[in-house]
Amino acid sequence: MDYRGSVKPFVHFNAKQDADILRKAMKGIGTDEDMVLKILTTRSNEQRQAIKAAYKKAHGKDLVKDLKSELGGKLEELIVALMSPPRVYDTDLLHNSLKGAGTDDKILIEILASRTPEQLKEIIKIYKKEHGSKLEKDIMGDTSGHYQRMFVILLQAEREQGVDESRVEKDAKELFAAGEKKKGGTDEEKFVNILGNRSIEHLMEVFEAYKKIAGCDIEESIRGEFTGNLEALLLAVVKCVRSVPGYFAYSLRESMRRAGTDDESLIRIMISRSEEDMLDIRAHYKKMYGESLHRTIQDDTDGDYGKALLYLCGGDD
Template sequence: MSYPGYPPSGGYPAFPGYPPTGQESVYPPAGQYSYPTVPGGYPPAGGGTYPAAPPSAGYPGVAGYPALGGYPAPGGYPGAPQAGGMPPYPGAPTGPGFGVPPTGPGFGGYTQTPAQSYAGGGPAQISGYPGGQAPSPMPGPPAAMVQCTQGTIQAAPNFDAGRDAEILRKAMKGFGTDEQAIINVVANRSSDQRQKIKAAFKTMYGKDLIKDLKSELSGNVEELILALFMPSTYYDAWSLRHAMKGAGTQERVLIEILCTRTNQEIREIVNCYKSEFGRDIEQDIRADTSGHFERLLISMCQGNRDENQTVDYQKAQEDAQRLYQAGEGKLGTDESCFNMVLASRSFPQLKATVEAYSKIANRDLLSSIDREFSGNVERGLKAILQCALNRPAFFAERLYYSMKGAGTDDSTLIRIIVTRSEIDLVQIKQMFTQMYQKTLATMIASDTSGDYRRLLLAIVGQ
């Protein structure tokens, strides 16, 4: 097995001290310089063909290989350190299928047991990950690719708010409603464009678009369309308010929003909650939750997580040791230590801490949290770690369980599809397929019906 496209025709690239002077144009004998043995030998220098890049079983969120020239360049991915990861050059990978995949800090992977190779193999078993599996073979994009996210909804080109307002007016005017015309507009406009359509509708007709839509629609399709017309910050604040309003509390909604948003998003949500509902979100959380879960949510509400993308590996080692001593390494659990580390460290820093922890404790941090915590605080801490390791996988799992089994948790399905539609729904779809061996669209189609199904599928795409 060789890296696709490597070495280039004409010989090996000039890695320091390799190959030996005088042997630049020939392949080394099998087994020399750590190159794996390949049946039939390597293709002759300057000719032959190399295996094609594998399909999207490579890195989630990217069709085929990441756009980094194939496999990691010498030194790994840009910004990805070597610790526990790619073997250092000079010398090529050691072992069939390129050996153990990089699981070191800077690579977005769960701790894998047993180790999987790059070249195929089934899903890695992740003992601490709900559902028991991470996608094959490398769960999570490298640190350098964290920002390579994509929504299924893009701003429509040649957008005309007045024309769209007119289409919606005609769709609702007279007897009956043209739901397909409404779907065609709302599923193909960005959130900002939908706000402009609302304003144009009121200017043109002196009527409130949302009230008209509510009078024409009902059930889940009404909830979905109204969610699409809410500004994203308002929708998050509205969802949090409804999760704590009245009898009972929907703790999973609080976790899903407060444990996954950026600092700026959280601060905007907190301000919106105050201005739109006239309430203090911290007071509502204190009134509706208690104990360590309450403290974790209050920490999240501050929006003060370190967002420096540079990883301090010494601190990661210290944090890992601290977490071990606060949990597995003692009788009882020091919950405040877990709260402090998971609520304040940046996501890249947490990845490094997870890797260091697995070496200290001989167990991954997710499974340690399973053992040390229970209930909502356990779910909250694990949500933070899962987002640090692979955010699309976290949302893919939430979507799966919203539809699995009898009945559908439509509010969760709607909320995730709407809130991620312009951020990373493309990556969530790809993770969903890898984790559950079926497409998100297939599961939605089998679990929903009518205009509700048509609108969901229009947003998700095939």
């Protein structure tokens, strides 16, 4: 499989050299932000970990602590997040969105709907190790009803395999009967079970069959039948079944095209997809919105923060 990230391992990589350049950029009066972001946004995460170790060894200091004390605002948030290994980053996001008053449902939905089964299993392991409690238990403590049930199913990371041709039509009809056709409320359980358990390939066929029966896309039915967090979660699951890069193209658009940019979401997505599928996200974005992601970021952000995001985006389509 060809590599679909926009940030690739830097070819002539030298951890010690990068560590020295970063130290020099941060020492003395004022910080050379440009140099800091140029290095850290053009190295892979693995290389950043090596720089962190080399920095400690050569200068006896913690690179992340130094970055925090030298940078500020959104640039600091972005650069510090870049220094976390990907699944540790996911785990910290989940933990922060669950602790304290109120839950950040947006983050829970985004991560649990979009990560691969292998990634989810790793997240669960790291969560237990780092935070001393079970992710499932913490999510159950913060959610309820069918919304909670859908998360629990997704956390099992055990979708069925392959397409069961004999069940495609049946699933589509059951979804239709559970929603659009049902008088007096929706059968949420049906949606949760089918969307949570069937394989991606199977669901793609179910969505086709559904459209023929209902005369509309399943997303439209979900919007009509559900509200609030459960609606948001089911829509995210459906979008990710259709295309994970398509889902993130949509989420990036949402983060920038409102009054006031949702920088938290923008930073989170650009970082977590930069070594996964940013090239595909860019292609989807261009196709869906008729302009390049690069251009939208350029119009919506500024300064070193904007520049760092553009580095993560890679080229302009």
